[in-house]
Amino acid sequence: MMKNLLLSSALVLCLGAPVFAQSEDALADAIKAGIAQMNEEGANLTFGAEEEGDGGALILRDVVLKPEGEEVTITTDAVTVTPSADNPNEVTFTVADDIKVSAELEGRPVDFSIKSEGFALLTNMVLDAAGKPGMTITADSMSVVGGGEDDPILKKMDLTFSDFAFNYIFDEATRNLDGSLTASEAFGDYSIDLPAESGGKQDVKITYGESTTKFSGVNLPEDEKGMEKFFDQDGSFNISSTISSAEGEVNYGKGPAPMPQSIIFAVGPANTNISLLDGIGTLETATDTVEYNVTFDPEVMPLPSFDVKMSGASYLMQTPLRPSEAEQDVQFDISMRDLEVGEPVWAMIDPGQTIPRDPATLEIDLGAKMRLDKQLIESLDEDGTDDILNPMELGEFQSVDVTKLFLTIGGATLDASGALNIINEGPFPMPDGAIDISLAGFEGLSTALSQLGLIDPTQAAMAMGMIGAFSEPGEEPDTFTSKIEFKDGGISANGVPLQ
Helix, strand or coil, X not given: CHHHHHHXXXXXXXXXXXXXXXXXXXXXXXXXXXHHHHHHCCCCEECCEEEECHHHCEEEEEEEECCCCCCEEEEEEEEEEEECCCCCCCEEEEECCEEEEEEEECCEEEEEEEEEECCEEEECCCCCCCCCCEEEEEEEEEEEEECCCCCCCEEEEEEEEEEEEEEEEXXXXXXXXXXXXXXXXXXXXXXXXXXXXXXXXXXXXXXXXXXEEEEEEECCCCCHHHHHHHHHHHCXXXXXXXXXXXXXXXXXXXXXXXXXXXXXXXXXXXXXXXXXXXXXXXXXXXXEEEEEEEEEXXXXXXXXXXXXXXXXXEEEEEEECCCCCCCEEEEEEEEEEEEEECHHHHHHHCCCCCCCCCCEEEXXXXXXXXXXXXXXXXXXXXXXXXXXXXXXXXXXXXXXEEEEEEEEECCXXXXXXXXXXXXXXXXXXXXXXXXEEEEECHHHHHHHHHHCCCCCHHHHHHHHHHHHHCCEECCCCCEEEEEEEEECCEEEECCEECC
């Protein structure tokens, strides 16, 4: 039902059914033919009257869409279709400022409105798309408004976009797609009332700054059956988005522990990219300046309000998804920089400030060479053709590089790097190479944690004993170095076997 609700709510798109006319004069006939075709398929689209407008426009009054088999009704006062003065294949749709949607969701009524200012939809999908259907939607503002005190769950909903713009063009011959979505600001304000075990009442306000999303695809599949070929052979896509800022506040009612009472947050510029290009899959995201303030209900969780801050965070996963005779690169990076937790939390566990309050940082940079021997989707889809039982049959790693592994927390630092070749001649892959590790401040941190009762002193002593046994003291106090070597199927630390 929800899928059809989302599709049906795009009332203007429904009126742009692909029934093509050859001239502006045939616009009204094309629209009526499109409506007739939709109704044959169960759309139940009706209108009260039609009028001629300026520039050859067709105006439909009192438009109602009520698809068969669905508990949803969409209504609006008017839809206007105007042929383009510049391009005989294009028309522009404008609508009344308010589109009302009434539906049933899980047995309860749901009513909301789609409100807009300056809305216009330009498309070639009514007259003659010439194999390249396209669409451009612009609006000074667009809002989805609903909820109310009579609604048992959704008490309030207001989702608003300013300077909204969406466009795409699709080539039916090549099945290539290009498009974008932009907004100068987006605002969300909603309130829901759930059972306590599901989170209780939640009031949310979020404001996003300027945002841009671009998307493209090549050789897009026609249906689900084409997905395997798309991923395993000739398809590609790219989705990238940027946002200048995000800030908001979430307030909770009475809920189960450890549910906080409120969270206030602010995030600086952020970007995300998801792609499959030339057989390489990429997931990448990065953000600057992350700040949270968390407050708990003292009756539920007696914790003080505290702040969490980071100067930035990033994540990258890149891996081949298609077979190749040559080695291909794998990359995994993660970074959380300058993580700070407010003093109220520190004071609960370390009021004497024996542990340094230095910001924590984690940075991981791993690379690898691998060869993928089998098609990924075909091997894992369990359709009885070329299926594999062991994922190791997909291919093999040739090498792994630990370019950087860095952690600093509580005055202690770990720094590691190295390179490993992977020997694939036996029943299991075996590494061959070395990792260099340096430690600083761990003895002091271990002592402080045991004195505070956060770890058992015996366990702390055992951990430092292991460090001492498999590492060498550095030139400075409380520093250690170790070389972890993988050779001939064994592992050693500074020449001392670990197995």
